[in-house]
Amino acid sequence: MKVSTKTLTILIQNKENPIDVEFTDKINLLELLNANKIDISQSCGGFGICTTCRVYVLNNSSSFSERTEIEVERAQERNFSDHERLCCQSIISESTEIRLPST
Numbered sequence: 001m002k003v004s005t006k007t008l009t010i011l012i013q014n015k016e017n018p019i020d021v022e023f024t025d026k027i028n029l030l031e032l033l034n035a036n037k038i039d040i041s042q043s044c045g046g047f048g049i050c051t052t053c054r055v056y057v058l059n060n061s062s063s064f065s066e067r068t069e070i071e072v073e074r075a076q077e078r079n080f081s082d083h084e085r086l087c088c089q090s091i092i093s094e095s096t097e098i099r100l101p102s103t
Helices: 029-035 069-078
Strands: 006-012 019-023 054-059 084-086 096-100
Touching: 006 029, 019 029, 069 084
Parallel strands: 006 096
Antiparallel strands: 006 019, 054 084, 054 096
16 A cells, blocks of 8 residues: 655745655654754643744645644633644644744
């Protein structure tokens, strides 16, 4: 059986060229970024407390899991738009495009 490869395209604010990262299965977005040495803030260690791993979903938001209870709470506290997600709380399953704030 052929494994379907998906692509996460990452735009980084103040950088010219996007970065493409391939994955095959559902995966936690923070784990995928860390495994590919993509620099993203994560001061709480991935527990959804600090909100420093926030990204902006640019397309195919349906490729993201539903918000966890923790992420819902943080999104309400911080007035996140529907397109702002926490990497540590997000599972992606299909190709998508995100933008990271500048680091």
